Amino acid sequence: MSAHRAPRPARRLLVGGRPTARWLIRRRWDVRVRHAERFPATGPAVVAANHIGFVDGPLMAIFAPRPVHALTKIEMFKGPLGPFLRASGQIPLDRDHTDPGAVRIALRVLHEGDAVGVFPEGTRGPGDLETFRGGAAYLALVTGAPVVPLTFLGSRDPGGSSGSLPRKRARIDIVVGEPYVVDAVPWPRTRENVRLTSAALRDHMQQQLAVALDETGRSLPGPLPQGERDE
Structure with missing residues (x-):
């Protein structure tokens, strides 16, 4: 799978707009980045x-210690937020089907020495990582890039x-974990x-x-309300 022919995500707004x-x-929430x-x-x-x-993706891109091109469900690009997501370098991902185009873009970003963001659970939920897809592991195996855990x-x-x-005024903690090193x-x-x-x-x-x-000293929010799923 050649990454070099994949389009390069936009970067100027992602880098320049973060401050x-x-x-x-931070005018609305007390966001704290730990470690x-x-x-x-x-x-x-x-x-x-x-x-x-809902705000995990933007928080990842904006508050991670380095700019992150996050794999973002393609549905988000179909509404009014789409142009902004593209301009800020986020990568559209079809969660329901194999998406080689998104993988090629992610690999290009990694081959060029930058950071790609992945939510292995695939969807919003309790955040306990019991559901875990293989995309992060695959990207690490191809490139040898370390996997940096973030806990929201x-x-x-x-x-x-x-x-x-x-x-409003809620505290949001983003905890950077110890990187996991994978040999290519x-x-x-x-x-x-x-x-x-x-695994x-x-x-x-x-x-x-x-x-x-x-x-x-915090806890996870628990599952989504009964009968609701993240679309």
């Missing part, structure tokens, strides 16, 4: 996070719906390679999640 975006967001020093200062990185709230806490209030926002595996990479790497990565991320909960 202003942080200022605006930013764990984030690799240079080189490719796969940023993998739990997914509990407070980006959805307990009992809040999938599209809800935290209450040359082609052909088997499904078993991806499965085993993904080990999930164990690591769940450990980092437990540490983050203990350190912050």
Whole structure:
């Protein structure tokens, strides 16, 4: 799968707009980034996070220690937010089908030494990482990029719906975990390679999640309200 022919996501707004975006967001919420020093200062990185709230994607792109091109469900690009998402370098992803185009774009970003964001759970929910897809592991296996766990806490209030926002002045913690190093595996990479790497990565991320909960004294928001699913 050639990444070099894939389009390069926009970057100017993603980089230049972050200080202003942080200022605006912090006027509404108390966003705290913990252990930013764990984030690799240079080189490719796969940023993998739990997914509990509507604002997790923007928070990842804006508050991670380095700019992140996050894989974002393609439905978000079909509405009025679409032009902004493209201008800010986010990568549209078809969650319901294999999406080689999105993978090629993500690999190009990594090959050029930048960061790609992934939500392995695939959708918003309790954020406990019990559901875990193999995309982050695959990107790491192809490129050898370290996987940097992020834990989001407070980006959805307990009992809040999938599209809800935290209450005003709420504290949102973004905890950078210890990176997980994966050696690049040359082609052909088997499904078993991806499965085993993904299982080990999930164990690591769940450990980092437990540490983050203990350190912050916080808890996850619980499942989405009964009968609701993230569309």
